[in-house]
Amino acid sequence: MRVCLTVAYDGTNYHGWQVQPNAITIESVLNQALSDLLKEEITVTGASRTDAGVHSLGNVAVFDTDTKIPAEKISYALNQRLPEDIVVQESKEVPSSFHPRHCNSRKTYEYRILNRTFRDPTKRLDTYFYHHNIDIDRMKKAAQYLVGEHDFKSFCSIHAVVETTVRTIYAIDVEREHDVIGIRITGNGFLYNMVRIIAGTLIQAGCGMIEPEDVKEILEAKDRSMAGPTAPACGLTMIGITFLD
Amino acid sequence: MRVCLTVAYDGTNYHGWQVQPNAITIESVLNQALSDLLKEEITVTGASRTDAGVHSLGNVAVFDTDTKIPAEKISYALNQRLPEDIVVQESKEVPSSFHPRHCNSRKTYEYRILNRTFRDPTKRLDTYFYHHNIDIDRMKKAAQYLVGEHDFKSFCSIHAVVETTVRTIYAIDVEREHDVIGIRITGNGFLYNMVRIIAGTLIQAGCGMIEPEDVKEILEAKDRSMAGPTAPACGLTMIGITFLD
Structure with a gap:
């Protein structure tokens, strides 16, 4: 079986x-x-x-x-x-025909940012500590440019080998709970480092290094160097997968 | 200085x-x-x-x-x-006269219980995993008997050496956030293992091993063996202290 x-x-x-x-x-x-x-x-x-x-x-x-x-x-x-x-x-x-990568699915990831003055040692393993002020309304605005079917080449590691860099993001929710900002992204699949590059770019929008509207241009450029840095792995959690057929 | x-x-x-x-x-x-x-x-x-x-x-x-x-x-x-x-x-x-144990203060502790079917490895360090169903309304009811000035001898390790086992609890809040139940207790001081014994007793009330009203009798008995077990250390976090003078 x-x-x-x-x-x-x-x-x-x-x-x-x-x-x-x-x-x-x-x-x-x-x-x-x-x-x-x-x-x-x-x-x-x-x-x-x-x-x-x-x-x-x-x-x-x-x-x-x-x-x-x-x-x-x-x-x-x-x-x-x-x-x-x-x-x-x-x-x-x-069923013996079921293969978790060769079927339609929706995957959800969450990127967690610890946004406060000093580190919190009890959250060190599953958050990325970032002490500059972050305005989550700016992050939310920036995130909306990414929702939908797009070519996410700007948000893909240059080391990735893939047939296509087109993916669909169904939703991006940005919420702050006390000192933790969570970016929750659901899509039909993610390119190598895609969620971490999106997180790095939304952080830049949130703290004023770029404007939320710049995300539209970054996407259109199809150039990895236009997007923000790859945020550290420790902040990322794979939440779950829904198989659609 | x-x-x-x-x-x-x-x-x-x-x-x-x-x-x-x-x-x-x-x-x-x-x-x-x-x-x-x-x-x-x-x-x-x-x-x-x-x-x-x-x-x-x-x-x-x-x-x-x-x-x-x-x-x-x-x-x-x-x-x-x-x-x-x-x-x-x-x-x-x-001031050079300030001593953190010899002055009036309010201390707050939180005891966190991971209440779900399976362990969550990302929460293993700062929660106590308990998989039986817990009714937090029963915990809240049981907790109210502990609020106020009482002799907490039943909720103190038998290994403690203290002048008096009378303490004041100002508030106990029990809240569930998804699969984590938090018991937050503020008091003027806590006896050895007191918060963990309270947590162990409230868990018993929450899953029906004792009735919420039994906590009144446990308190009056002034006998450690009447209260619940000492809940594991990993679930306990010292939240903070307010110094009153």
């Missing part, structure tokens, strides 16, 4: 999702724990190959297995074998 | 506030960093000697120094020498 896992993790101590030699990754820890549990060699396929230091509340991974353990029980048994910074939230059987 | 520091920390990696042999504590790290910075032997006196694993956003510490560095600049210089899980939020000069 094919089993689908919803996986939450604190990415601080991992070199991202994807298996790589000589580095601990979320995928390699899952493969090892599943192979030990199910006594067969398991290789998971993830929906979102998050970068080093990026967190997740709802990444999705699938794998095939011959086990007799009911799919929905696997999460409980697997969590016993996982470190405390990786926790499977759900396991369920899915 | 006497300098007062407001100190925030993630207590996960420390054996509490107070200096002890062969263990790293918040106080010992501050003493070392201040002594290095000011080039004289500094010993701080803390307002709240938090336990191992307890966090703080606003603990207070004072020390005496002959330095010529302006008091309000010390925080910036000191933070350069502190690890990322201890951050001084403010430094200021205070």
Whole structure:
């Protein structure tokens, strides 16, 4: 059967999702724990190959297995074998045709900025500390230029290899809760570093380094150097994925 | 001059506030960093000697120094020498008579419970994970019996050595924000483990193991064994102190 896992993790101590030699990754820890549990060699396929230091509340991974353990029980048994910074939230059987990257989906990410005078040590792992004043109304205004179907080449790492840089953003919400500003973005897919470059650009708009309207030009330029810096990985959390078909 | 520091920390990696042999504590790290910075032997006196694993956003510490560095600049210089899980939020000069434990004050603590089916790895350091259903209206009702001046002997560790177990609680607020329940308690002082025993007892009320009204009897019994368990340290954060004179 094919089993689908919803996986939450604190990415601080991992070199991202994807298996790589000589580095601990979320995928390699899952493969090892599943192979030990199910006594067969398991290789998971993830929906979102998050970068080093990026967190997740709802990444999705699938794998095939011959086990007799009911799919929905696997999460409980697997969590016993996982470190405390990786926790499977759900396991369920899915059709064998289901592939988490080859189907229509909506993904939601949140970028969190700690905006205050001094660092808060209790929030150091999952926020980006930025002490200059940020006006979130300016961020909201800037964000609206990004909603819709656009060529996001200006918001894509120059190291990315992709067929097309056109993506659709359904919504960007910017909210402040006390000293944390959250940028929540839902789209049909994201280019390499796209959410972090959007966050870096919205921060520039929020603190007056650029005008909110400049985002329109940045988008039209299709030039990475026009957009803001790539905001640090620690502020980014993959919130979840909705599969549409 | 006497300098007062407001100190925030993630207590996960420390054996509490107070200096002890062969263990790293918040106080010992501050003493070392201040002594290095000011080039004289500094010993701080803390307002709240938090336990191992307890966090703080606003603990207070004072020390005496002959330095010529302006008091309000010390925080910036000191933070350069502190690890990322201890951050001084403010430094200021205070009268030489000021002692953070020998004056009237109001202290506020928050106990955070992660109440959901599975653990959330991004909240593992500063919440207590409890997966049974909790009804916060029952917690609120139970909490009201504790407000006011009472003998809190039932809510004090049997290992505490104190002159009196009478304390005043000014307010207890219980709020749920998504899957985190926060119990925020303000009082004129707290006995050893008092907030954690209150949290453990309110959790019992919230999930139906005791009735909210039972808290009245527990209080009157003046017997530690009547109250609930001491909730784990990781859920507790010292929020701040207001000095009244």
